[in-house]
Amino acid sequence: MLPTERRDFIFRYVHENQVAAINILASLMSVSHMTIRRDVEELEREGKITRVSGGLKLNEALRQELAYNDKAQLHHRRKILLGKYAANCVEDGLVVYLDAGTTTFEIARCLAQRFHLTVITNDFSISQYLMDKPQVNLFHIGGEVDKRNYSTVGICAASFLKSLNIDIAFISSSSWDLRHGVSTPYEGKAIVKQAVVNVSRRNILISDSSKYGKYGKYNIFPLAEIKEIITDSLLPVEDQVSIQNEGVKLHVVNVE
Structure with missing residues (x-):
C-alpha cells in the first residue's frame, strides 16, 4: 500500500x-x-x-471533507433511517431542495415514490437517480463543479437559487455544533447553503451525530437560524437539551 x-x-x-x-x-x-x-x-x-x-x-477544526464515495460508506444505516424520516416531512406538490450529500441522497430515494413533486438540487448523484422518475419535476442548479463531492458550488449556483421559491429545504453539513453553528471548510459551499436558506420557507438541517462538534473555516449560519434539525439518537442527551434550549426543533431518529 x-x-x-x-x-x-x-x-x-x-x-x-x-x-x-x-x-x-x-x-x-x-x-x-x-x-x-x-x-x-x-x-x-x-x-x-x-x-x-x-x-x-x-480534528475538530475540519480542514477537508471526505470524498463522496468515501462518505457514502460511512454510517449508511443511519443515513437510510434519517432519509426515511425526512421524506415523511414532505407533502405531495411541494417544491423541495435537496442539498448535496449522501444523507440527502437517501431522502431522494424515498421521495422518488411520491407524485407531483418538484425537486431542486446541486447534487449530480441525486439528479442522476431522479432522472428517470417521470413523477418528479427536476432542476439542477448548475454552477462550478466540485468534483470531489459530485456537486455544484459557488456564486453561479447561488444566483440561480435566488430566482426560486422553495417550500422545504434539506441542508446537509459535515460540521455543526451549538457554538459554531453550521460551517464548512469550503467557501463555495457556504454561499450555496446561505442562498438556499434565504429562499426557502422551511429549512431543515439533516446530519448524523458523527458530524456534531466539528467546525469548518466558513460559518454559514447559527443553529437557531435554521430552526429544525434531523439527527440520530447517538447525539449525547446533554447536547440535545442544549440545542433545544436555543429554540431549535430537534427531530431525533432512533438508530440504536
Missing part, C-alpha cells in the same frame, strides 16, 4: 470511528508502528487529525 493510500485509509477510519489506536491501524494495514506514526505526523501537519496518547482522533 502506497503512503497516500495508507493516509487515506487512516483518515476514513478515523471519520468512521472518531478515534483510532496506533496498534490497531498497524495491524489492519500490516505495517510497523513507526510507519503509522509517520503517516499520522503527516496527517497532523495537514490539519486533518490530532494525536492523542496511543493514537489519534479527528
